[in-house]
Amino acid sequence: MDSLAASRLLWVDPDPPSSVTQPPSRQPTAGQVAAPRERRSQAGTMEEGSYSEVPVEPPLRRWRCGRQGVKLALLGLLTAALWAGLLSLLLLWHWDTVQSLKQLEDTAAQNVSQVSKALKQQDAEFSRNLDRVVENLSNLKSLGLNERRRAFESLERLRLEVDKLWVELREANGSRCGSCPEQWVNFRRKCYYFGQGSKKWVQARNACRGLQGQLVSIHSQQEQDFLTRHVSRTGSWIGLRDLDIEGEFVWMDGNPLDYSNWGPGEPNNGGQGEDCVMMQGSGQWNDAFCYSPLDSWVCDRLATC
Numbered sequence: 185m186d187s188l189a190a191s192r193l194l195w196v197d198p199d200p201p202s203s204v205t206q207p208p209s210r211q212p213t214a215g216q217v218a219a220p221r222e223r224r225s226q227a228g229t230m231e232e233g234s235y236s237e238v239p240v241e242p243p244l245r246r247w248r249c250g251r252q253g254v255k256l257a258l259l260g261l262l263t264a265a266l267w268a269g270l271l272s273l274l275l276l277w278h279w280d281t282v283q284s285l286k287q288l289e290d291t292a293a294q295n296v297s298q299v300s301k302a303l304k305q306q307d308a309e310f311s312r313n314l315d316r317v318v319e320n321l322s323n324l325k326s327l328g329l330n331e332r333r334r335a336f337e338s339l340e341r342l343r344l345e346v347d348k349l350w351v352e353l354r355e356a357n358g359s360r361c362g363s364c365p366e367q368w369v370n371f372r373r374k375c376y377y378f379g380q381g382s383k384k385w386v387q388a389r390n391a392c393r394g395l396q397g398q399l400v401s402i403h404s405q406q407e408q409d410f411l412t413r414h415v416s417r418t419g420s421w422i423g424l425r426d427l428d429i430e431g432e433f434v435w436m437d438g439n440p441l442d443y444s445n446w447g448p449g450e451p452n453n454g455g456q457g458e459d460c461v462m463m464q465g466s467g468q469w470n471d472a473f474c475y476s477p478l479d480s481w482v483c484d485r486l487a488t489c
């Protein structure tokens with residue numbers, strides 16, 4: 185009810201209270217507020233304008249409220265500004281982090297690409313070097329095998345020459361040299377073995393060596409006629425080949441090709457290469473593929489005295 189009366193008094197007072205410009209006073213106590221009410225009841229006849237200076241409390245409250253509102257608004261603005269600054273800092277930090285990560289990712293990708301490229305180059309270089317080493321080893325192995333084969337064939341020719349000289353010496357001394365091992369057939373100074381069984385040229389050569397002989401070498405028409413009478417009708421390997429130099433045929437005994445009995449159109453080095461010679465059932469010769477198996481082969485060796 186005091187506030188209602190004060191509002192009424194404030195409304196009827198045309199002049200602004202002088203107390204507004206004064207510093208705010210302390211809140212009146214219950215006794216202090218009751219004093220005007222007593223004065224009002226006692227005076228009775230006092231003019232209403234005289235009460236307008238007493239209730240200074242509502243403007244003071246509004247002033248206080250306004251100032252608090254301003255403070256709250258400023259505080260809100262300050263808080264908002266702080267949050268905006270903090271958010272900006274977070275966004276800047278996030279953007280900087282993202283840029284750093286992206287830069288690191290790009291750098292890592294470039295490094296991986298460079299390492300991968302270097303590894304590929306090293307791998308290709310290593311493969312080339314390995315191929316060269318393998319090729320050199322293969323050439324060395326082939327060269328070594330060829331040298332070993334030539335040395336072995338030279339030794340065989342030397343042994344054969346020694347045997348020939350021995351036979352000529354014995355015949356000069358009146359001995360008759362025509363003895364052959366069992367299953368070998370004698371013709372003049374030589375013995376012949378007609379082997380049976382499927383063999384390639386190299387296998388036939390080794391089979392003859394195992395019998396202390398070699399694949400047959402033919403040097404005359406008489407020898408060819410003898411062999412034609414005994415040779416297999418399906419074809420047999422003989423000791424003639426051009427393995428080292430194409431077209432340059434060599435006998436197993438090392439003698440030159442002083443006699444030949446080639447079939448029509450032979451030697452033709454046909455197909456994938458024909459470097460080993462076989463005698464057909466007719467007795468004619470044909471160069472053939474060395475890895476083709478034949479069912480027969482012919483060995484020879486010097487007869488003994």
Ligand SMILES: [Ca+2]
Nearest residue numbers: 426453458459
């Ligand atoms: Ca050939």
Ligand SMILES: [Ca+2]
Nearest residue numbers: 452453470471
């Ligand atoms: Ca041929």
